Amino acid sequence: GDSVTQMEGPVTLSEEAFLTINCTYTATGYPSLFWYVQYPGEGLQLLLKATKADDKGSNKGFEATYRKETTSFHLEKGSVQVSDSAVYFCALKLRGAQKLVFGQGTRLTINP
Amino acid sequence: EAQVTQNPRYLITVTGKKLTVTCSQNMNHEYMSWYRQDPGLGLRQIYYSMNVEVTDKGDVPEGYKVSRKEKRNFPLILESPSPNQTSLYFCASSLSVGTDQPQHFGDGTRLSIL
Numbered sequence: 001g002d003s004v005t006q007m008e009g010p011v012t013l014s015e016e017a018f019l020t021i022n023c024t025y026t027a028t029g030y031p032s033l034f035w036y037v038q039y040p041g042e043g044l045q046l047l048l049k050a051t052k053a054d055d056k057g058s059n060k061g062f063e064a065t066y067r068k069e070t071t072s073f074h075l076e077k078g079s080v081q082v083s084d085s086a087v088y089f090c091a092l093k094l095r096g097a098q099k100l101v102f103g104q105g106t107r108l109t110i111n112p
Numbered sequence: 113e114a115q116v117t118q119n120p121r122y123l124i125t126v127t128g129k130k131l132t133v134t135c136s137q138n139m140n141h142e143y144m145s146w147y148r149q150d151p152g153l154g155l156r157q158i159y160y161s162m163n164v165e166v167t168d169k170g171d172v173p174e175g176y177k178v179s180r181k182e183k184r185n186f187p188l189i190l191e192s193p194s195p196n197q198t199s200l201y202f203c204a205s206s207l208s209v210g211t212d213q214p215q216h217f218g219d220g221t222r223l224s225i226l
Contacts, residue, residue, distance in 0.1 A: 004154075034214075043116070043202055043217035044155075089154060098162070099145065099170060100215060102154035 002027045004090050006103035013080055014111050021075040021106050023064075023090035031092035033057075033066055033073040034100065038087040047075075047088070082110045114139045118203050118218035125193060126226050133188045133221045135203030142208050144186040145170070145215070146178065149200040158201075161186055193225045 007022040025031065032051045036044040048057030053068035062077045073090060090103040116137045125131055137144065145160040147170075157170030161180040175197055177189040186205075190197060200222050204215040 036217075041219070043219045044204075044215075045217070046214040049214065098143075098160050098168070099157040100155070102156075104152050104154040 002031070002092060002094065002101050004092055004101055004103035006088075006090050006106050009087075009105070010107040010109060012109045012111065015082055016079045017110075019075070019077040019080045019084075019108070021088055021090075021108070023073045023075065023103060025071050025073065025090075025092050027071075027092055027094060029094045031094050033064070034091045034093070035062070035064055035073070035075050036089040036091060036102075038089065038105070040086070044089060080108075080110050082112050084108060085110045114216070116203055116205055116216050116218040118201075118221050120221060121219065122222050124224040124226065127194055128192050131190050131193060131223075133190075133201060133203075133223070135186045135188065135218060136184050137186075137203075137205040137216070138184065139205065139207070139216065140183065141205035141216070142183070143213075144180065144203065144205045146176070146186070146188050147202045147204065148172065149202060149220075155202065158188070190223075193223075195225045198223060198225045 003026045005024050034049045035047040037047045038044045048059040050057040050066035056065045064073050064075045087105045087107050089105045091100040119134045142163050146158040147155040149155045156172050159178040161167045203218040206213040206215045
């Protein structure tokens with residue numbers, strides 16, 4: 001079945017460090033890919049998305065490129081801030097499907 | 113302000129006592145969905161609704177019911193809650209089921225079933 005695998009957390013970094021959170025997927029069709037972020041006590045918010053191969057989604061300094069050849073959608077940020085501390089979810093959605101398929105989430109903590 | 117509103121935010125209750133978690137959206141979205149979030153498992157879909165009076169099972173529907181009598185509301189009903197339904201629940205909505213339509217999430221309801 002369709003699935004998303006994220007790197008194990010938690011991830012702890014210092015402020016201004018470079019961030020990568022790995023995400024790979026398995027899909028029977030041609031999915032759209034998403035990163036959602038969940039701040040403490042809140043629901044999930046869409047961070048960025050990509051709908052076709054080689055698309056790059058970007059928002060708030062975060063980027064992810066849809067790599068069909070490696071079935072990956074890794075999240076990157078060049079210089080993280082304390083306010084980036086949250087849980088990050090990678091997800092896919094197939095055309096015509098009714099649901100998002102989520103990875104298990106990666107908790108990120110940024111220390112000042 | 114566009115939002116998805118869930119109530120209650122927190123609930124502690126006992127096995128077998130029927131409960132309802134309400135979900136309301138003010139964006140005139142057709143599609144609504146319920147997920148549960150458990151550690152190490154991410155979010156899993158419980159039920160979804162394509163439009164009024166149209167609902168269907170997701171991946172983990174056992175022990176839950178839903179209804180969609182109005183476009184804006186999509187309550188989640190636990191007729192006889194059990195401890196394995198202790199979880200964090202999220203309601204979500206989107207304009208339609210188009211591939212790249214973003215889903216808007218509520219702030220979550222933390223249920224503890226004793």
